[in-house]
Amino acid sequence: MTDRTHLPTTDAAAEDRRSDITSNRDQTETALERRSYMQLLATLGVATPLLGAASETATAQAASDDWESAADERIETHRTGDLEVVVEDDSGERVADADVAVEMDEHAFGFGVAIDAPTLLEADETDPYREHTRELFNTVVLGDHHKWRFFDDNPQPANDATAWALEHDLDVRGHTCLWGNVNAWSIPPDVVEAMGVDWPEGGADDPDYDPEYVRERTLDHIEDLIEHYGDDIMEWEIVNEVLHETALIAAVEEGPDEELEPTAAATAPILAEWYDHAQTIADREGVGIAVNDYNTLEGDYADTQAAYHDQIQFLLEEGIDLDGIGFQCHFDAAETLEPEAVYSILDEFVEYDVGLRITEFDTFQELQGVEWESDEAKGEFLSQFLTTVYSHPAVEQFVLWGLWDGDHWGENFDGHEADAPLFYEDWEPKPGYDAYTDLVFEQWWTDESGATDSSGRYETQAFLGTHEVTVTVDETTVTETVSVTESDGTTEVVVTVSDDSEEISVGGYEPQDTTGDGLANDITGDGQSTHDDVAVFFEHIDGDTIQENPQLFDFAETGDVGFRDALALLRTI
Known part of the structure; x- marks a missing residue:
């Protein structure tokens, strides 16, 4: 087994998260506070208007205020909490008319992005790739380098990228312990050969079917990987795309070159064994475990969604304590859903009492001969979809699958071009960037101020997350950090303002x-x-x-x- 090697963190992480963001509109190097930068864009009218939807259905929905007003009400109910600031002097007497400012520092909700380890490590701290990653998100996932074969061949890129993320106070999702896609270089060649698969281009040119070897190697790898990172990884997807990439499961359960129907893969005994073993290790390390698959929230894929329910129910019945249910959400132009439909599907998974995650959102695909109308349409759909999922109380994370056309998986997929949600290859912002930042750093960002009443209290509503509360009395200013964590209660912070002035x-x-x-x-x-x-x-x-x-x-x-x-x-x- 691999020795556990937790990765280092630094006390400078919180400060880095509040560092300046570089304006990419004029490509200058003038840095502004992240929040001030967003406000400046709005003041200058830089944001690109969102002009159209991805389909007639989405256009009609976007034109209606009904879904949006309902979502806003849910957001206020589930994503904000009451904050009460009490100001006292040294003697404990309440101070009236004290100036109070409440400025958000970080969301409790996970806003994330997939990053490429080599691209990240080749950049310096002033590179837009690093700057935007640490300024626009609080969660990251490595697109490839935590996968089995990448990690076996050379774990250093994954280790270094994970360490960088932790140093900048970013949570890290683990993607993924196992994935049955041989052609995606996700399985080591010795295991591919034991699966009975001939894959010369990947170094597996001597297939020798051995299902017990596959079983032992997969179980060992799950343990090695989770132990290696310990609680530096917040949550691992144990088996990715169970319903679609069934080769590993089939190799253990059926035989070489066999294919399984989604429902058969979803209820395979080896799947329960993998998750049971992962849960034992993850519980010991204090990390979560999750499932993840596609066509589970987008488009008209009722059969896939039913099989996903089968998989989750099977694992729960086998005693697996899941922490996350992942929905990949690679939206084809013809597969967009109305907000009510998205919300309804999410509601169907609430019964499992497991946190929901949007794990791989983008909008580049055109698989059914239907093209997106424009980049503005993609930006509008991003705004609509993110608002809908953020309004659902069971959803805990939203992860973009890439941010920049200079490094996006689209160019390696079925002849498509790179088409990331936020930035063109020259780092010019897309309409999706305007949509994302307007929601995350404007509409859902606490920035309130006022004065204490006669009882020394100031009350406001704050989005769930951490905030800087600054109180000024005469010429004395005191700042406290407070976390607002409950949407159905009141968070109280008492700020003592001392009279430090000397005659x-x-x-x-x-x-x-x-x-x-x-x-x-x-x-x-x-x-x-x-x-x-x-x-x-x-x-x-x-x-x-x-x-x-x-x-x-x-x-x-x-x-x-x-x-x-x-x-x-x-x-x-």
């Missing part, structure tokens, strides 16, 4: 600010500014009190205190 003396006088601009213009403290103030100030201008408190005496606004400040003070007399 200072200049020539035996106590300077005062009589104009409210923060500068001590009344040097003698007699309530007025006269030539006496200028004389005392000039006499003691080089003294420690004045030199160590430039914020009070920088009348000339030069950043330090000197003769020009005496002249500036004189001009105010």
Whole structure:
């Protein structure tokens, strides 16, 4: 077995998550705070209008406010909670009229993206690939390099990419322990040969059917992989696409080159054994386990959805404690669904009391001869679909399958071109980028302010997640971090504002600010500014009190205190 090697994290992760985002509209290197950047785009009117839907059905739905208003109500109910800020002084007395600002720092909901380990590792921290990954998402998944053969051949890219994600406070999904797709280089050649499969291009040119070898190797790999990362991976998809890629299951249960019907694969004994073994290791490491498949939420695939129910019910009946149900959601232009249909299908899976995940969303495919009308149509569908799934209380994550045309799986799929949801190859934002950022960083982002009432309380509604609460009383500012985690309760944070101000003396006088601009213009403290103030100030201008408190005496606004400040003070007399 492989030794467990947890990957390092750093205390700088939280700070990195609040680092600047580079404007990709003008391709400059001017960095702005992520939130400020989003606000700037809205102010300048940069966002591309979303003009059309993917189909007539989607267009009609988007034109109606009914589904959207219903979704907004659910979002308010399930994705926000009440926040109460109580402001006190050192003695515990409540402080009225204190200024309070609540600014969101991170969503509790998982907004994620699939990343390519080599592309990430070849980039530096200023590269848009890294910048956008850490600024736009809080969850990542490796598209390939956690898969069995990639990991067996060379685990270093997966290790290094996982470590980078953790260092930047990104949660990491595990994709995937097992996947029965031989042609996708997901199975080591010795296992392919034991499956009885001849695959010379992949190094499996001496097939020798041995189902027990396949069984032992798959069980060992599940244990090795989960132990290797420990709780650095939040959740593993144990077997990917059980209903469609049945070769591994068939090799153990049926024989070489056999194909299984989806329902047979979904209820195969070896599947239960894999998940049971994975659960034992995952429970020990403190990580989750999940299922994942396609055609389970998109299009008219009732048979596939029924088989997915069979798989989940089978595993639960076998005593498997699933943590996640994944819906891949690679949407063909002809397979989009109305919001009500999406919500209804999700509702059908609620009975299992397992968290739901949108694991692989994109909109590049045109498999049925129906083309997307435009990139604007794709952006509109992204907005509509994300709003719908975010409004469902059982959905916990939404993962885009890639963000950039410069690295997207579409070009390797059935002759298609790369077509990621957010960025063109030159990093110009797509309409999907505008749709995504408007929802995640504008509509669903807490940015509230106000003052405490006579009882020292300030109340607001906040999206679930972490927030910076900043309280200002007079010239004293205190910031606290608070997590709002409950949608059906009130989160209370008590902020104590201490009076840390110290009286200072200049020539035996106590300077005062009589104009409210923060500068001590009344040097003698007699309530007025006269030539006496200028004389005392000039006499003691080089003294420690004045030199160590430039914020009070920088009348000339030069950043330090000197003769020009005496002249500036004189001009105010």
